[in-house]
Amino acid sequence: MTVERRLPTPEARELLALTRELAEKELRPRAAESERTATFPREVFRTLGRAGLLGLPYPERYGGGGQPYEVYLQVVEELATEWLTVGLGLSVHTLACFPVAEFGGERQRADLLPGLLGGETLGAYCLSEAHSGSDAAALRTRAEAVAPEAGGGYRVHGAKSWITHGGAADFYTLFARTGGPGPDGISCFHVPANAEGLAFDPPEHKMGLNASPTAVVRFDDVALPAAARIGPEGRGFSIALAALDSGRLGIAAGAVGVAQAALDLAVDHARQRRQFGRPIGEFQGVSFLLADMATQVAAARELYLAAARLRDAGRPFGTQAAMAKLFASDTAMRVTTDAVQVLGGGGYTADLPAERLMREAKVLQIVEGTNQIQRMVVGRALVRGS
Known part of the structure; x- marks a missing residue:
């Protein structure tokens, strides 16, 4: 049945109408078969991106949609009504963009956000590890600082588990340990998918959401520049x-x-x-x-x-x-x-x-x-x- 929406502006009403149309035409016809064959609908996310739906709650000056969360979430609901793989995928991408948008420096925002929000890239959020799901502060993946005379930046070693879009994303928002144990020793990083040393296990065989790849992401001596760190060191948690x-x-x-x-x-x-x-x-x-x-x-x-x-x-x-x-x-x-x-x-x-x-x-x-x-x-x- 049609859900009666309370939307704050005519623009928001048009946005929801566009979302509903895209969901009916692009998602409904392929959802069942793609889930049966575990086929990730990467081209669907590009379609959504070109329609301006992959950066809705972020500022327009960086390429976002400038929409309130009240509107953005109703877009997620509309997409999930037809296909959860896509609705959840939008939510995960928005989550992966959040640290740069909210905690990145002005230079980082200007350099990174237009690409992250422009519609052609898709993100993943790397927090969970095999031994630290609910206890996220116990994560062990390490980002070791490199001395300036050796080039500076960080070298990352470890693995992240249960990562939505693992192996399919264009960038990974990583949380890794830069200090001692506990939450104060964790920092946040932006990692492009083409970083050398980044590798992915085969997708998990799951009960549902088979078209959405969930995989272990491995960091084998991944070199990151100092500019890849988002926010102060130790602020990641x-x-x-x-x-x-x-x-x-x-x-x-x-x-x-x-x-x-x-x-x-x-x-x-x-x-x-x-x-x-x-x-x-x-x-x-x-x-x-x-x-x-x-x-x-x-x-x-x-x-x-x-x-x-x-x-x-x-x-x-x-x-x-x-x-x-x-x-x-x-x-x-x-x-x-x-x-x-x-x-x-x-x-x-x-x-x-x-x-x-x-x-x-x-x-x-x-x-x-x-x-x-x-x-x-x-x-x-x-x-x-x-």
Whole structure:
């Protein structure tokens, strides 16, 4: 069904209309087959880039769209409604651009952002490691400083795990240890994909999101100039956390898109499928299920939009972002499961998209901070009164 949007400007309304048109024409026809064959839709991201959709929340003077997060997130939702690989991919790219846009020096922004936001490049975010997922501050990848007489800069050694767009991205936002243990020893770097010593393992075989490559990224004595460091040395962990606050809103929006797609599928089936002489949607057992699904989707959407408006107003929003990611991804898992139930035996087959949506929803409870971590963030804020 068509979602009624509350958009702040006529430009934003046109942007959402363009996004919906692109999603219907470019994403819908190829999503199922690309997921079946694990084919990454790189050309789709170029199409989105040329339409101005890969830099929406960043300043126009650097090649971005100058749009508030409230609008950008609704673009993510629209794309994810048709194909989560693309909606999530946009969110990850936006996350990878965040450190340069928010913490880079003016020279770095002028040099890097036009290329990052121009539509032809795609980013990846390298924080997680095999032994340090939720405990990101325990990362071990090292960026060793090189003495000025030996050329200066850094030499990077280590590996990052579970990296979306690993092996397919054009640049990697890297968090590596430049000092001692703990969060204060971590710095942030911009790494181009053609850096010598950068290598990639084969993509993981996943439950869902098969068209979106997730791979180990290896740094084997990768040389980086001093200018590749984003922000002061030792500031990387705080940059990572700030990026994730915004990134979690992208996950929430993507989750709402998946849930909306499942709801639409279930409602359409309930209208058409007849049993005992009438549509199954007229039976209370089904109609109540649909009512709960619709209510949860609407609530999740309002939660991420409320957090986005706080962010746009320059107010603290980290706790609300955690709530939105938690609730929206749990909603996506619940709604997709219920959609399979409404569709019955057909919902359990690969002939209909319900089972794919259900498999895709699961990862949204895990990425960019598991929902257990989100509960810790919210609970800590409540206890501390922040």
